[in-house]
Amino acid sequence: MNPYREKAGRPHRRAIYQTDWQLKKRIQRLFLILFSLLMLHVCAMVALEDMTVQQAMWLTLTTLTTVGYGDLSATTAAGQVATVVLMYITGITLVTLIFSDYVDYRFYRRERIRTGRWRWNMINHILLINAPKYGGTQYYMRLVQQLRANSDYKSTPIQILTTGFADSIPPELAELGVAHFHGSGTNLHDLSAVNVHEAKHIIILAKDSQDISSDSDTFDTLHRLSEFNLSNRCIVECVDDENRNRLAKLGAQSILRPVRTYPEIIIRALIAPGSEKVLEDLFTHENDHPHRYDVNIVDLTWSEVVCALIQSNLGTAMAYIDQENEVICNPIATDQINAKAIIVLVKTEETATDQGINDAISRYKQRMKQWNEMKAANKIA
CATH class of the missing domain: 1.10.287.70 (Helix Hairpins)
Known part of the structure; x- marks a missing residue:
């Protein structure tokens, strides 16, 4: 044809x-x-x-x-x-x-x-390769809107390389200023057509987040980009964790699990490289994850609670829940808190008990009391 x-x-x-x-x-x-x-x-x-x-x-x-x-x-x-x-x-x-x-x-x-066959000759653009098999339009809309909300990428050109939009790019995406080229990341001609050498960031999405065979297509695309020393610009989705090492050896900047409901994770990988790993761990019960502990904390500042847990190697306090069941995230360090529970980032294999957290806070309060008594005694002397 x-x-x-x-x-x-x-x-x-x-x-x-x-x-x-x-x-x-x-x-x-x-x-x-x-x-x-x-x-x-x-x-x-x-x-x-x-x-x-x-x-x-x-x-x-x-x-x-x-x-x-x-x-x-x-x-x-x-x-x-x-x-x-x-x-x-x-x-x-x-x-x-x-x-x-x-x-x-x-x-x-x-x-x-x-029909997605026009060469735009973009420079310093964000190149998105592949469209998710399900809900691709909605996913891309959220992703682009999140990008545009950041001042660093408010006017950055964005282009999608995919075979997913066969007839035309959805009008919702076109209205957001997104360009489209109908092709595949595994094809050198198509990569050239989207000016991949001039791309500022390259995001390779898994075609099907439920199918591990998508990693083969991702690997082929990343391998082609690595031949041009472009893999260090790539944020890559990997369906099967066992394939992460293969992708990492090609020099990908970041490797993520496909999380279709939260494209913000990819945005964090662009804006603050490394933070996407923290966010990714929060979605699993492996390695580091947030855990709730029931406690009774009064007359302590937030910084004192954080120090009490760190000194006891029990994790990093992230938020607390007050007596009205309101979750207070990332409080000011000097705030006096009245909490009935706290949210702590812990390691799965080292998760403490509620009693362990309460004991750590009690020991810290006791040390602080002794320290204050010593300071007062020294002033008197």
């Missing part, structure tokens, strides 16, 4: 044979020929009609545009023949051809953009 064929199956009369570059070259060539004919007619009017250059140019332009004010005209037979041949037959015909080719070019360009 011809790639330039219209959706209804009828080929466009010229776009089917010519590329956009060929059409532009043809238009430029016609303009050059037209300009030469205009200059030739000006010279003919000066030589045959004894006009000034200004008069000859005025007559030429009014004749070409078919305005014909009548203030000037060719009177000699030779001048009239030159006008008919150069202007009416050749010049006006060329203008018609130029206009026709321009319309063809605009139609061709619009169709290529609509």
